[in-house]
Amino acid sequence: MQSLKKYFSEGLIQVAILLSLAGIRVDVDPYLPPLSEIIQGQSSALTQTQFHNLWNSLDGHSLHPKSLDLDRFFTTRRLLRWVRSLDHLQVPVAQLETWLVHRESDNSVTAMQGQAGALEGADGLVDIEDSASLTMRMGGGGMSELGYNPVGEENLEDLSRLSRSQMDNEDIKEFAGLEEDTSFSIEECLQLLESNLPLREQQHLGDADVKRVEEDPLQYQRPLLSPLLPQDEPLLDLEQQWQDVLAIMDPEDMDVDDSHFTVGGRASETGHMDNPIHQDTSRHQTDLLRCSQISSASRDISKEDSHQSNHNQNISNASSNIDFHLNDSDIIDFLLSSATDSSANNSQNSNGSSMEEQDLPSLFGPHLEEDMFEEISLLDLALENEFSQSQVSQNVEQDHTDSDSGLSLDFSQSPSSPCRSESSCSSSSSSCSSSSMSSTESAPEEGAIGYTPIKEELTDEEDEGAVGGYNPEQHKMCHTNYRQLSQFQHLPWLEHIGHNHTYNQPQCISQRKFPKQHSNESLEHDVQNKLSSRDEKQARAMKIPFSNDHIINLPVEEFNELLAKHRLSEDQLTLIRDIRRRGKNKMAAQNCRRRKLDILLGLEHNVNGLRRHRARLLREKSEVSRSVREMKQRLNDLYQEVYSLLREEQGMFCSVNDFVMQQGNSSHMSFPTHCSSQSRRKSGKRQKEKE
DNA sequence: CAAGCATGTCATACA
DNA sequence: CTTGTATGACATGCT
Known part of the structure; x- marks a missing residue:
């Protein structure tokens, strides 16, 4: 009976895929066992009903029962998800939700602060839910329902669909370029990331986000980055943070080649492909950029091959996906750094073939010359696809x-x-x-x-x-x-x-x-x-x-x-x-x-x-830290503003300290309508349960 | 004249 | 075993 069920299931999958390809939407859910069972249950690789056997029979190949084909497994999952999602809108719903609960006594707040790392400057004003539960709410509530799994996802398309909710806390923190020891909470990380999403990406967010956009579109669209920073800088900042993350995660790539490593994946993921800074600088990049694209493309292939079964597949793919942007940023960085001599240098560079080499030193300053040779040599070497980690x-x-x-x-x-x-x-x-x-x-x-x-x-x-x-x-x-x-x-x-x-x-x-x-x-x-x-x-x-x-x-x-x-x-x-x-x-x-x-x-x-690379990373790190501080301050101000509005609505019955903001699974931001002793008790009770 | 450098030579190991 | 090569160590000449 079990085998019969399996047989029909796989047949259904094939039919559904075919029909879906033909444009016909089929819902196979009623005929299929729960996806969790397929993935984790009886069909585990160690049981007799391994799902790889399903694939063995699908394409006629015979695999050893112990040789679990993870690629096909995840491909199957993707296809299943895709088929299932055909009948409903597959817009990743961000489950970010914020609400206010009553702030209990100072002790409890202190405890919750310790858990979630509430805002440093808020002085216990904001209590943020435990990051783990938050992750579960955000990722598990929405995206994981679609079957996403951060581990084992190989395709970049999946990565692009992977929203921040796919990652666990550490991932998100790393994604945001934060160090582990930072007291930055998970929500801040998310908002940091969110703030860099363009508006169209924001449209993929949940209802709560939409509401927030409607209520205060300017405020929501405006990144939470420091107003001191230029508008174009968030992307670069993210790339720099990503560089830091990659440097931490993959020290082997910290070599010279690492200089070409940046956040491109995220850039594309967040829709920053058309970032103004790219447009502004693209016309300056010309052949250098093309060379970098070619080299990065070749590296993409090799990197994907080498990281096929890597646990950090997501991030690896992200990094490889954005190599282009990384080179981009490098070139941009280089161009910006050489902006002072840009006119003279550009003219000379255009005539590089006819230019006497002995004129080079006089044309570039010492630092600029060094950087230029570094960049050019890197690009040349990368173009030849011979650039090893060590000359x-x-x-x-x-x-x-x-x-x-x-x-x-x-x-x-x-x-x-x-x-x-x-x-x-x-x-x-x-x-x-x-x-x-x-x-x-x-x-x-x-x-x-x-x-x-x-x-x-x-x-x-x-x-x-x-x-x-x-x-x-x-x-x-x-x-x-x-x-x-x-x-x-x-x-x-x-x-x-x-x-x-x-x-x-x-x-x-x-x-x-x-x-x-x-x-x-x-x-x-x-x-x-x-x-x-x-x-x-x-x-x-x-x-x-x-x-x-x-x-x-x-x-x-x-x-x-x-x-x-x-x-x-x-x-x-x-x-x-x-x-x-x-x-x-x-x-x-x-x-x-x-x-x-x-x-x-x-x-x-x-x-x-x-x-030079180290110096640049240190410089970027300091910049990121500065922007994070500024964002924290902005967020704190925003909270203060929200509380003041709430107090007005509540008739000034509650003080600011009586509110804490929480984020949950529902699709809207919720605040307690009153701050009675009951809610106070509830909040305290919940906190005790957590502990 | 000593120091530093480039080069030649020898001994040795290895393929 | 012969031959060629690589390399450390030393000698030598030059600046």
């Missing part, structure tokens, strides 16, 4: 995949390096036929080894200049450009890299560099003798018939062939092998040092970015 790891990863090329490295140490042009690289590869293969093969990889973080800052021209392999000389030449970047100006290695450590240079390199350009060969020979390395001198002394470059850079097979071609003594062979070993180790040491510097560079960059 260090990125560098190391690249290092593992790259190989070295000693040939190009030797170029940088050539005696003629000071006057050599970038063409030396190509000429070297063309002039050395046998070794060109190995050098050119490994050369492009070499370029990816070392200065990767810096190369991201380079222009296209410089990148093109690096084609053909890593050329330290290019980096030396670009060194002047690097130094324009304030981020790297302090690095000693950039300042010293221009030093001409030309001792111990292979002779063959200088020969290959300018085979036709040097007319005076005798002079060149003198220079070679003077600047050649110990190995080269020894090679010449031992009459080694080929160059050190060949010895070092030839592949093993060709190297062995070369040795076989010539009749060499044992000493010569030993020297050749030593030269090869030392040469390769020399290049390895250079690469190793370069990597080390890059790692340090990346770490330094990350530290700076994290410092």
